[in-house]
Amino acid sequence: MMKFKFDKKKKYLAMLAPSFVVDFNYPEVISQLRELGFDKVVELTFGAKMVNRCYHEKLKNSKELVIASVCPGIVESVRERFPEYVRNLIKVDSPMIAMAKICRKTYPNHKIVFISPCNFKKTEARKSKYIDFVIDYKELAVLLQVHKVRGKKKDCFDKFYNEYTRIYPIAGGLSKTAHLLGVLNKKEARVIDGILDVEKFLKKPNKKIRFLDATFCKGGCIGGQCVSSKLSLAGRKKKVLDYLKLALNEEIPRGKRGKINRAKGICFEIKTRASKTSIFDSHQKPKVSEIFDPIK
Incomplete structure (x- = not known):
């Protein structure tokens, strides 16, 4: 097995999805990533906050069904199996892409490495x-x-702390954090996790539903294919909720909170979702020796 070696001439930024707490200990994982060679470590929660702001504005001006596009598995399922609903997919970046754009603006000289809970x-x-x-x-x-990395207990993310969107990886996390009251009533929004149930809805939709908050995996991202935890979905959900509780009582270092002005000038809207290739065409897991090969 080849051991990866960082290029000492380059700097690397690790971007963690908040579901990481299901498989890794916080805050030890931050120092583990630094010990592995990452110069900066952030999580996606601030990107999720910016996505929420876009959703709020889009839903205010929409009268027909809007399907959340935060889950790439749902986006591709709609495109492949329900093309009549492609126009209903909200044209807003996923939290991952939104956060990557923010990081690219803030750390233009860093290589951005996304650490993912799923193949999609x-x-x-x-x-x-x-x-x-x-x-x-x-x-x-x-x-x-x-690499026999242990990490220290005390460490913190470099920037972009945002507490409440840490529940994003739980099914319905988007709906619960997007401040949709006043835009939708409870009967107009539906949370569905698991592609089979999503397909049932799309085959026979409820015409009263204006917003579909859907995830491909049961439980949301905590049920992703690349999550190793042996815990039940309920146990995984508790891990995320405990992480949120910790965040609410956590003292965030000065200057490290995610503030809207850090995303100033960045567009999170998408003009098109058309693609020549499908996510379903690419599910081969790379060998460990290939993990850090450039993805382009």
Whole structure:
């Protein structure tokens, strides 16, 4: 097995999805990533906040069904199996792409590495010009083991702390954090996790539903294919909720909170979702020796 060696002439930024707490300990994982060779470590929560702001504005001006596009598995399922609903997909970046854009603006000289809970996000990352490399949770666990990385207990993310969107990886996390009251009533929004149930809805939709908050995996991102945890979905959900509680009582270092002005000038809207290739065409897991190969 080849051991990855960072290019000492380059700087690397690790971008963690908040579902990481299901498989890794916080805040030890931050120092583990630094010990592995990352210069900066951030999570996606601030990107999720910016996505929420876009959703709020879009839903205010929409009278027909809007399908959330935060889950690439749902986006591709709609495009492949329900093309009549493609126009209903909200044309807003996923939190991963939104956060990558913010990081690219803030750290223009860093290589951005996304650490993923699922294959769908890995493929979405490979298609993005804002992300340079991608690994999943299982691959990260192997790297930490191979390099015998332990990490320290005390460490913190470099920037962009945002507490409430830490529940994003739980089914319905988007709906609960997007401040949709006043835009939709409860009967106009539907949360569905698991592609089979999503397909049932799309085959026979409820005409009263204006917003579909859907995820491909049961439980949301905590049920991703690349999550190693043996915990039940309920146990994984508790891990995320405990992480949120910790965040609410956590003292955030000065200057490290995610503020809207840090995303000033960045566009999070998408003109088109058309693609010549499908996520379903690319599910081969790379070998550990290939984990950090450039994804382009």
